[in-house]
Structures are given as structure tokens and as C-alpha cells.
Amino acid sequence: MTTLRHDWQKDEIIALFNMPFNDLLFRAHSVHRSNFSPNEVQISTLLSIKTGGCAEDCAYCPQSVNADSGVKAEKLMKKEAVLAEAQKAKESGASRFCMGAAWRSPKDRDIENVADIIKGVKALGLETCATLGMLDSSQAHKLKDAGLDYYNHNIDTSEEFYGEIITTRTYQDRLDTLANVRNAGMNVCCGGIVGMGEGLTDRAGLLQTLANMPKHPESVPINLLVQVKGTKLEGREALDAFDFIRTIAVARIIMPKSFVRLSAGREEMNEQTQALCFFAGANSIFYGEKLLTTANPQIDTDRSLFVKLGLEPLQIECEHEAAA
Numbered sequence: 330m331t332t333l334r335h336d337w338q339k340d341e342i343i344a345l346f347n348m349p350f351n352d353l354l355f356r357a358h359s360v361h362r363s364n365f366s367p368n369e370v371q372i373s374t375l376l377s378i379k380t381g382g383c384a385e386d387c388a389y390c391p392q393s394v395n396a397d398s399g400v401k402a403e404k405l406m407k408k409e410a411v412l413a414e415a416q417k418a419k420e421s422g423a424s425r426f427c428m429g430a431a432w433r434s435p436k437d438r439d440i441e442n443v444a445d446i447i448k449g450v451k452a453l454g455l456e457t458c459a460t461l462g463m464l465d466s467s468q469a470h471k472l473k474d475a476g477l478d479y480y481n482h483n484i485d486t487s488e489e490f491y492g493e494i495i496t497t498r499t500y501q502d503r504l505d506t507l508a509n510v511r512n513a514g515m516n517v518c519c520g521g522i523v524g525m526g527e528g529l530t531d532r533a534g535l536l537q538t539l540a541n542m543p544k545h546p547e548s549v550p551i552n553l554l555v556q557v558k559g560t561k562l563e564g565r566e567a568l569d570a571f572d573f574i575r576t577i578a579v580a581r582i583i584m585p586k587s588f589v590r591l592s593a594g595r596e597e598m599n600e601q602t603q604a605l606c607f608f609a610g611a612n613s614i615f616y617g618e619k620l621l622t623t624a625n626p627q628i629d630t631d632r633s634l635f636v637k638l639g640l641e642p643l644q645i646e647c648e649h650e651a652a653a
């Protein structure tokens with residue numbers, strides 16, 4: 330039986346990162362196989378429902394007002410337009426629809442509008458996820474009541490490196506939002522970004538914070554920085570692919586029952602790197618040609634990779650089907 334630990338020490342995690350590659354992958358894959366069906370991958374499709382003009386200064390993000398990325402500020406999309414995209418995502422094989430908004434935190438009016446959209450997406454038979462910035466407790470409860478299944482809010486990196494990337498909100502602000510989401514009874518989707526110029530100790534610190542939460546996030550997105558022209562992190566030295574694969578493997582070992590998502594950055598990754606990530610324990614991806622504002626692999630490209638590797642999309646059981 331797998332025991333879930335919440336007392337990981339930094340040096341233990343660093344020791345995992347430093348294992349010989351074959352030993353690390355063997356251990357991660359063994360953990361993966363004893364907790365999941367090894368060839369099943371959960372599929373989420375992303376949509377930016379409110380793009381650009383964000384007041385936060387996240388150094389990686391093309392949607393910050395501080396970035397000179399050419400991303401224009403738009404209003405919240407209309408419900409009908411979002412539902413049309415959700416329907417397309419469902420027809421392409423996604424099981425979860427994730428809606429992102431470039432807000433520091435939503436206003437109560439925004440929560441009402443998004444709650445209405447969430448009800449519509451759920452009625453299509455999709456799982457719902459939203460990422461709208463910081464939430465207080467009452468906002469988290471309103472989203473839960475609307476039927477939101479997952480809330481995504483990333484801690485991004487280690488507490489030590491965080492200040493180099495964002496100055497407009499603290500690490501503790503993020504942890505407070507995550508506690509509000511958890512206490513409202515939603516599933517937590519929380520991960521980070523690697524390849525921002527952090528060191529191995531920071532990647533270990535990111536995973537340590539996630540694994541030592543009172544409950545492991547159900548979904549752990551590991552993003553490889555998408556370097557966007559006009560952002561502060563444009564031109565950072567690219568992360569070695571093996572260091573990315575090691576990050577996935579360590580996440581799998583220390584959060585054995587969480588879905589680990591091979592998230593942003595797949596467009597710059599070759600098939601072999603992605604295959605090793607799946608072997609190391611990644612079992613979720615973003616699917617569809619766009620992430621929020623940047624490119625993701627084409628649907629046909631991903632379908633062909635799934636065929637080559639014998640991977641199958643994870644099927645979800647709709648509530649009305651489960652009740653039948």
C-alpha cells in the first residue's frame with residue numbers, strides 16, 4: 330500500500346533529484362504503475378476567458394501590464410462563446426475544461442458571471458476547472474456551489490526564488506488562496522514553472538511545498554517556461570531536458586496519487602522527451618492548439634504521439650451516467 334507523506338525534508342528531495350537517471354526513472358515508474366493505469370492520460374483543454382491587462386508583475390507572463398508582449402487586454406468572454414469552445418473541446422476528447430482569467434483576484438461581479446459559465450460547461454458533461462487569481466473564502470464557496478470541480482492556483486517556484494519572479498503578491502497570499510479553495514471542498518490544481526533560472530534546490534523547494542501541504546493537490550501542473558518576447562524572462566538559459574524529466578519523476582515519487590501534468594512547454598519539447606515524462610509518471614496534458622495566449626501542439630500531432638506510445642485518454646464517468 331502506498332503511504333502518503335507530508336514531512337519531506339529538502340535534502341531527501343535533493344537526493345532524489347541527484348539519483349542516477351535510470352534508478353530515478355525506475356523508482357518513479359514503479360510508483361506510477363502501483364497507483365495508476367500506466368497508459369492512461371487525463372486530458373484538459375484550456376481557454377483564456379479574460380485575456381491580458383493583468384496588474385500583477387509575474388516575470389514570465391505575457392498577460393501582465395508590465396510585459397511588452399503585444400497581448401491586448403480584453404473583456405470577459407460571453408457565456409455562449411465559452412460554451413461553444415467547451416463543446417469543441419469535448420468533441421476533440423477532452424474530459425476537463427479549464428478557464429483562465431488574467432485577474433489579480435476576481436471582483437464579486439466576476440464571480441457571478443463565471444459561476445454562470447461554469448454551470449453551462451458542467452451541463453455539457455465536462456469536468457470544470459478555473460484559474461482566476463486570488464480568492465477569498467466566500468468567493469471559493471460561490472464557485473464550489475456553482476459546481477466548479479478544480480481550482481488552479483500555482484505557487485510557481487520555491488519560497489526563496491519567488492521574490493525574483495513576482496513582487497506584487499506574496500508566497501503566503503498564494504497559500505491562503507489554496508487553503509480557501511481546499512476548505513470550500515474543491516479539488517486543488519497547484520504546481521509551478523521550471524526553467525526560469527532557478528536552481529535544483531528551488532525545484533526541490535517547489536515540490537517540497539506541494540508535497541507537505543495538509544493534502545496533496547489532486548493535480549500538479551509542471552510547466553516548462555514558455556519564453557515570450559517582451560516578458561522579463563525572455564532569453565533565460567533553457568533548462569536541460571533531463572532536468573525537466575527529473576522534476577516530473579520526483580513529483581511522481583513524493584505525490585504518488587496526484588495527477589502530474591506535463592503542462593506548458595510541450596511545443597518546444599521533442600517526442601522522446603515527452604515519452605520519458607510519461608514514463609517518469611506524467612499522466613495529464615493540456616490538449617488543443619492553444620494554451621492561454623501561446624501555442625500548444627496541434628491536435629493531430631498529439632493524436633499521433635498517443636498512437637506511437639499506445640496511450641489512451643482517461644475517460645470520466647459523468648454524474649448522470651454514474652447514477653444510472
Ligand code: SAM
Nearest residue numbers: 389390430431432460461462483552554555593
Ligand atoms: N491570473 C491567474 C493566476 O496567475 O493565478 C490565472 C492565470 S495564470 C496565466 C496561470 C498560470 O499560468 C500561472 O500561475 C503560471 O504558473 C502559468 N504561466 C503563465 N505564463 C507562463 C509561461 N510563459 N510559461 C509557463 N507557464 C506560465
Ligand code: DTB
Nearest residue numbers: 429460550592593620621622623
Ligand atoms: C498551468 O499550470 N498552466 C496553464 C494553466 N495552469 C492555466 C497556463 C500556461 C500558460 C502558458 C502561457 C500562455 O499561454 O499564456
Ligand code: SF4
Nearest residue numbers: 383385387390393431
Ligand atoms: Fe496576471 Fe496570472 Fe499572468 Fe500573473 S500569471 S500576470 S496573475 S495573468
